Amino acid sequence: MNENIHKTAIIYDNVKLGKNVKIGPYSIIYPNVEIKDNTSIGPYCIIGEPIGSYYKEDKHEFKKTIIEKDSVIRSNTIIYEGTSIGEGFNTGHHVTIREDSHIGKHCSAGTLTDIQGKCEIGNFVRMHSNVHVGQFTKIKDYAWLFPYVVCTNDMYPPMDRLKGCTIGEYAIVTTGTILLPGVEVGDNALVAAGAVVSRNVNEEAVVMGVPAKERGSVRDIRDEDGNQIYPWKEYLEEFRGYPWQKVKKK
Amino acid sequence: MNENIHKTAIIYDNVKLGKNVKIGPYSIIYPNVEIKDNTSIGPYCIIGEPIGSYYKEDKHEFKKTIIEKDSVIRSNTIIYEGTSIGEGFNTGHHVTIREDSHIGKHCSAGTLTDIQGKCEIGNFVRMHSNVHVGQFTKIKDYAWLFPYVVCTNDMYPPMDRLKGCTIGEYAIVTTGTILLPGVEVGDNALVAAGAVVSRNVNEEAVVMGVPAKERGSVRDIRDEDGNQIYPWKEYLEEFRGYPWQKVKKK
Amino acid sequence: MNENIHKTAIIYDNVKLGKNVKIGPYSIIYPNVEIKDNTSIGPYCIIGEPIGSYYKEDKHEFKKTIIEKDSVIRSNTIIYEGTSIGEGFNTGHHVTIREDSHIGKHCSAGTLTDIQGKCEIGNFVRMHSNVHVGQFTKIKDYAWLFPYVVCTNDMYPPMDRLKGCTIGEYAIVTTGTILLPGVEVGDNALVAAGAVVSRNVNEEAVVMGVPAKERGSVRDIRDEDGNQIYPWKEYLEEFRGYPWQKVKKK
Numbered sequence: 001m002n003e004n005i006h007k008t009a010i011i012y013d014n015v016k017l018g019k020n021v022k023i024g025p026y027s028i029i030y031p032n033v034e035i036k037d038n039t040s041i042g043p044y045c046i047i048g049e050p051i052g053s054y055y056k057e058d059k060h061e062f063k064k065t066i067i068e069k070d071s072v073i074r075s076n077t078i079i080y081e082g083t084s085i086g087e088g089f090n091t092g093h094h095v096t097i098r099e100d101s102h103i104g105k106h107c108s109a110g111t112l113t114d115i116q117g118k119c120e121i122g123n124f125v126r127m128h129s130n131v132h133v134g135q136f137t138k139i140k141d142y143a144w145l146f147p148y149v150v151c152t153n154d155m156y157p158p159m160d161r162l163k164g165c166t167i168g169e170y171a172i173v174t175t176g177t178i179l180l181p182g183v184e185v186g187d188n189a190l191v192a193a194g195a196v197v198s199r200n201v202n203e204e205a206v207v208m209g210v211p212a213k214e215r216g217s218v219r220d221i222r223d224e225d226g227n228q229i230y231p232w233k234e235y236l237e238e239f240r241g242y243p244w245q246k247v248k249k250k
Numbered sequence: 251m252n253e254n255i256h257k258t259a260i261i262y263d264n265v266k267l268g269k270n271v272k273i274g275p276y277s278i279i280y281p282n283v284e285i286k287d288n289t290s291i292g293p294y295c296i297i298g299e300p301i302g303s304y305y306k307e308d309k310h311e312f313k314k315t316i317i318e319k320d321s322v323i324r325s326n327t328i329i330y331e332g333t334s335i336g337e338g339f340n341t342g343h344h345v346t347i348r349e350d351s352h353i354g355k356h357c358s359a360g361t362l363t364d365i366q367g368k369c370e371i372g373n374f375v376r377m378h379s380n381v382h383v384g385q386f387t388k389i390k391d392y393a394w395l396f397p398y399v400v401c402t403n404d405m406y407p408p409m410d411r412l413k414g415c416t417i418g419e420y421a422i423v424t425t426g427t428i429l430l431p432g433v434e435v436g437d438n439a440l441v442a443a444g445a446v447v448s449r450n451v452n453e454e455a456v457v458m459g460v461p462a463k464e465r466g467s468v469r470d471i472r473d474e475d476g477n478q479i480y481p482w483k484e485y486l487e488e489f490r491g492y493p494w495q496k497v498k499k500k
Numbered sequence: 501m502n503e504n505i506h507k508t509a510i511i512y513d514n515v516k517l518g519k520n521v522k523i524g525p526y527s528i529i530y531p532n533v534e535i536k537d538n539t540s541i542g543p544y545c546i547i548g549e550p551i552g553s554y555y556k557e558d559k560h561e562f563k564k565t566i567i568e569k570d571s572v573i574r575s576n577t578i579i580y581e582g583t584s585i586g587e588g589f590n591t592g593h594h595v596t597i598r599e600d601s602h603i604g605k606h607c608s609a610g611t612l613t614d615i616q617g618k619c620e621i622g623n624f625v626r627m628h629s630n631v632h633v634g635q636f637t638k639i640k641d642y643a644w645l646f647p648y649v650v651c652t653n654d655m656y657p658p659m660d661r662l663k664g665c666t667i668g669e670y671a672i673v674t675t676g677t678i679l680l681p682g683v684e685v686g687d688n689a690l691v692a693a694g695a696v697v698s699r700n701v702n703e704e705a706v707v708m709g710v711p712a713k714e715r716g717s718v719r720d721i722r723d724e725d726g727n728q729i730y731p732w733k734e735y736l737e738e739f740r741g742y743p744w745q746k747v748k749k750k
Contacts, residue, residue, distance in 0.1 A: 044526075278525060446676070
């Protein structure tokens with residue numbers, strides 16, 4: 001037994017583990033999972049969790065689940081079968097990622113975040129704590145979702161006519177925002193805290209309120225010293241791990 | 251040892267398990283629990299969790315906890331002692347159900363949902379992810395609660411003068427709604443996303459906003475093709491498992 | 501082996517456990533943790549969880565983590581290294597407390613509450629379920645945070661220029677409130693459910709709405725019998741464990 005694999009971890013057949021992969025105590029790795037080099041899986045994680053039909057079938061065919069290299073999956077995280085996750089992924093605790101979601105490189109999902117399945121998430125997407133990403137949501141590269149953001153999808157609940165939201169590149173969806181089904185948030189837009197977004201948001205727009213209304217451009221925002229700060233890519237000083245940031249300042 | 255009971259599961263005395271009951275790895279079943287035929291308990295679940303007085307007593311008398319047949323309890327779910335749950339119950343992950351709650355048949359509680367105890371929940375009630383059901387809440391048959399709905403109960407916080415909400419039959423309480431203590435939502439009413447409901451909601455009414463105001467009848471809503479869609483029971487086409495739906499279409 | 505320590509618990513070196521400390525099944529206690537007399541740690545808990553740098557280092561120096569006497573830490577709770585917690589602490593399930601937070605005596609944190617680290621929390625602070633406390637938040641003695649309250653901190657997201665909120669003594673921050681970065685809520689103030697608080701709140705003020713506006717004084721609130729009830733310390737009848745309450749009435 002590899003000493004990186006805790007003796008209490010339960011590893012099913014047909015699991016591929018790369019070099020220096022660590023599996024923590026009491027974790028469960030279901031069949032047809034591949035975990036690549038240097039990835040750490042914390043305690044009490046489930047990787048390759050079967051979908052609902054598993055409970056009704058005599059024999060379940062597990063779909064392929066893949067987690068690329070250099071990822072850190074923290075404790076109590078559950079990742080369903082049929083999911084693919086790019087390198088450098090980072091989770092908090094108690095994260096759930098449902099089936100058939102595809103997540104790009106260098107993304108993160110904070111504690112209690114719940115990705116409901118069939119989602120397409122780009123590269124360098126940062127989801128903070130307790131974000132809810134409904135089925136069929138699309139999130140483009142470099143977008144940010146802050147705590148308690150909810151991306152809904154049922155147009156006429158509970159009719160189950162699902163239409164996912166789309167969040168543009170570099171968009172900033174701040175705390176406690178609700179995005180209604182099918183809404184598109186433009187690139188570099190900023191959705192203010194507590195907004196209920198019922199219509200598409202223009203690129204670089206600032207929206208706020210219940211329901212959300214456009215209140216100007218991100219280019220008009222100034223910080224407490226009077227400096228422009230958005231689009232944030234152009235003004236970011238802190239090192240946050242982006243490819244255009246060469247030197248680690250912090 | 252029954253092969254359906256994982257060898258790492260901890261089963262206390264005075265536990266009754268029906269035919270074909272499965273208990274997953276590392277789960278804990280406390281005394282005086284009965285789990286009926288064909289129910290699956292996932293990994294890291296706790297069934298019959300003791301109430302707070304347990305920590306102060308020399309000897310704790312566990313109240314009866316019962317989960318009826320054909321239920322699926324997913325990982326990291328905690329169900330307190332004194333709870334009864336009807337057949338066909340289905341949970342997501344990390345669900346908590348506190349003491350002395352009674353849940354009818356064919357209900358579901360999504361990932362991270364937290365039912366605080368002393369609640370009365372009817373049949374075919376669907377609670378989506380991350381719903382918070384305060385103590386003394388009553389939810390009638392066929393009601394829907396969408397993600398991040400919070401049913402409060404403390405009339406003058408933190409005075410602990412608790413008065414639960416009531417949600418009517420077929421009512422649709424959508425994402426991020428807050429129901430203030432003692433509020434009654436009428437049958438077939440629809441509460442729009444992000445509403446803060448401070449007064450009773452009439453049957454078939456649509457309410458929205460902070461605070462929520464009545465904006466018409468559900469019968470006036472049309473879908474994108476101009477079709478009436480509410481009361482939803484009359485217009486539901488997708489198969490969602492209801493007793494009046496004979497054929498599985500999906 | 502102490503019979504109070506479950507045989508499946510994983511206890512690292514350099515852990516100090518007081519008299520009558522209980523450690524539940526499958527829990528993990530990392531190095532440099534001290535747990536004092538009569539404290540119970542439930543199943544699947546992690547105490548002394550290492551910070552992110554752990555995953556990149558050959559050898560990690562664990563900071564001191566301390567939980568004082570008479571505390572109850574319920575299942576699936578994760579407490580990071582470098583945290584100190586006063587006596588009589590009580591958690592629900594699935595609670596996360598990140599590094600370098602300091603929590604006073606007789607506090608509680610409900611199910612799913614997420615304290616993000618570097619927070620200063622006083623004595624007798626009550627955090628209900630699913631509260632999110634951002635980094636650098638300060639909460640003073642006797643304050644109450646109700647379900648789904650979010651204390652934010654990023655002034656110009658995602659710039660990472662963090663400024664924590666401050667919540668005053670006896671303040672009541674009710675369900676679903678969002679506090680924007682750096683906001684100060686005065687002593688004895690009441691923030692109504694669903695408010696988005698963008699400016700400081702005066703002592704004893706009542707604020708509500710999106711954005712929150714001042715709507716009067718807590719002294720003007722009357723209950724259904726016409727009685728004054730705030731500031732709540734002066735009118736509290738139920739026994740809630742406060743030092744000025746001598747007799748347990750409930």
